[in-house]
Amino acid sequence: MPSLSTGPRTLGGKLRSSHNAFRHGLASPIARVPSAAVNIDRLATVLAAYSNDYWRIENARGIAESHFDLARIRAARAEVLWRVGGLENCVGDELNQALSALEKIARYEQRTRTRLRRCLEAI
Amino acid sequence: MTDDLYTPEKIKYDFEVPDEVLPLVLAHPRLLPGETRDQFYLMLELMVGTILPDTELEWLTTIDLTWLQWEIQRYRRWKNAIIMSNRAAALETALWETHDGAAIVGATKMIRAESKMHAQEMSINPDAHRDVRAKLESHGYDADAINAGAFVHSIVPLTTIEKFLSSARHQAMMALREVGLRREFERRAREAMKRVDTDPPREANQIEEG
Numbered sequence: 001m002p003s004l005s006t007g008p009r010t011l012g013g014k015l016r017s018s019h020n021a022f023r024h025g026l027a028s029p030i031a032r033v034p035s036a037a038v039n040i041d042r043l044a045t046v047l048a049a050y051s052n053d054y055w056r057i058e059n060a061r062g063i064a065e066s067h068f069d070l071a072r073i074r075a076a077r078a079e080v081l082w083r084v085g086g087l088e089n090c091v092g093d094e095l096n097q098a099l100s101a102l103e104k105i106a107r108y109e110q111r112t113r114t115r116l117r118r119c120l121e122a123i
Numbered sequence: 124m125t126d127d128l129y130t131p132e133k134i135k136y137d138f139e140v141p142d143e144v145l146p147l148v149l150a151h152p153r154l155l156p157g158e159t160r161d162q163f164y165l166m167l168e169l170m171v172g173t174i175l176p177d178t179e180l181e182w183l184t185t186i187d188l189t190w191l192q193w194e195i196q197r198y199r200r201w202k203n204a205i206i207m208s209n210r211a212a213a214l215e216t217a218l219w220e221t222h223d224g225a226a227i228v229g230a231t232k233m234i235r236a237e238s239k240m241h242a243q244e245m246s247i248n249p250d251a252h253r254d255v256r257a258k259l260e261s262h263g264y265d266a267d268a269i270n271a272g273a274f275v276h277s278i279v280p281l282t283t284i285e286k287f288l289s290s291a292r293h294q295a296m297m298a299l300r301e302v303g304l305r306r307e308f309e310r311r312a313r314e315a316m317k318r319v320d321t322d323p324p325r326e327a328n329q330i331e332e333g
Contacts, residue, residue: 039146046143046179067183071150074190078153086156087201091208099283106287113294120180120301 026076026108030069040064047123055122062119069112077105129164138171144182155197166193180305184298191295198288205277205284206270213272215242217264218255 008014030036040061048060080101084090090098131149134140140148152163170189176182218238224230244251259265274281 039143043143043179046141063180063183067147067187070187070190071147074194075153077194078155081155081197082153087197088157088204088208090201090204095205095280099280102287103283106290113297117297117301 026069026073026105030065030072033072036068036072040068043067059119059123062115063123066112066116066119070109070116073105073109073112077102080105128161129168134164138168141179141182144179144186147183147186152193158197163189163193174302181302184302188295188298191291191298195288195291195295198284198291202281202284202288205280206273209273209276210269211242211246212276213269214245215239216272216276217259217262217269218242221259221262221264 008017031040041064043064044057044061047063048057051057080098081087081090084094084098134148135145138148148167152160154160154163167186167189170185170192174181174185174188176185215235215238218241219234222234222238224234241252241255245256
């Protein structure tokens with residue numbers, strides 16, 4: 001029976017893997033970002049038209065969070081392209097790395113847009 | 124273009140952005156070399172002027188559409204840049220394939236090095252090595268053939284970028300449909316309310332009179 005991995009053993013490996021979840025920061029909920037939280041609350045209140053209905057407030061919040069999340073995703077995408085020196089200078093391995101990173105970011109965008117669409121339909 | 128045409132005050136008052144949406148508009152767009160903030164805000168101004176967003180929801184969609192359009196243009200530029208950067212590689216391939224010494228055993232390395240050097244020089248200066256260019260054309264390698272070669276060299280990254288491009292176009296279509304549906308509903312709702320207001324149903328009148 002093949003033995004399963006028990007994770008990194010060396011200190012260097014443990015340090016490296018401890019940062020696995022913090023690569024681009026897109027996995028953490030946008031509402032936990034202090035600078036965005038205040039703006040999300042304000043926007044959600046207006047989108048809910050100051051209603052007391054629970055579902056309306058929840059959907060308005062979903063829309064507000066999705067839009068701020070999309071802004072964060074765009075910034076992450078631009079950061080990837082910036083790191084490889086812009087569009088014109090991106091060749092060879094750097095191009096492949098950039099495309100791979102952008103594909104990963106695209107998954108987060110897909111998820112956010114699905115949520116946005118669902119909230120827009122429901123509100 | 125300088126980056127001082129669109130100040131936060133101008134954007135706030137000229138565009139008439141609702142306060143709650145303002146942070147999304149004023150958040151400095153993360154730009155790449157060759158892009159300016161003014162270009163972005165000019166595009167936003169055009170979008171706002173065309174769509175004329177009315178509600179906060181429409182404003183959010185307009186901003187999203189502007190960004191999608193901006194990214195579509197970015198992907199198009201990227202595709203062109205990749206093809207241009209692979210043009211030298213395509214030229215190099217064409218040069219060593221048409222080299223007179225290609226049949227000589229053991230000369231491959233030298234021919235490749237020479238082709239690479241010529242290709243780089245010809246990419247920088249189109250007038251360099253006119254004789255080599257003429258020979259290439261006599262073998263059927265004109266500008267279109269070299270471009271086609273560059274396209275073949277870049278097919279893998281181009282396919283991925285095309286995927287991003289079509290995804291952005293699809294998202295833009297979805298956002299437009301959302302705005303259209305909402306506006307259409309609002310128009311019909313307003314029309315219905317106006318009709319009810321000016322011409323109440325007869326049954327209701329009769330009930331009132333009764």
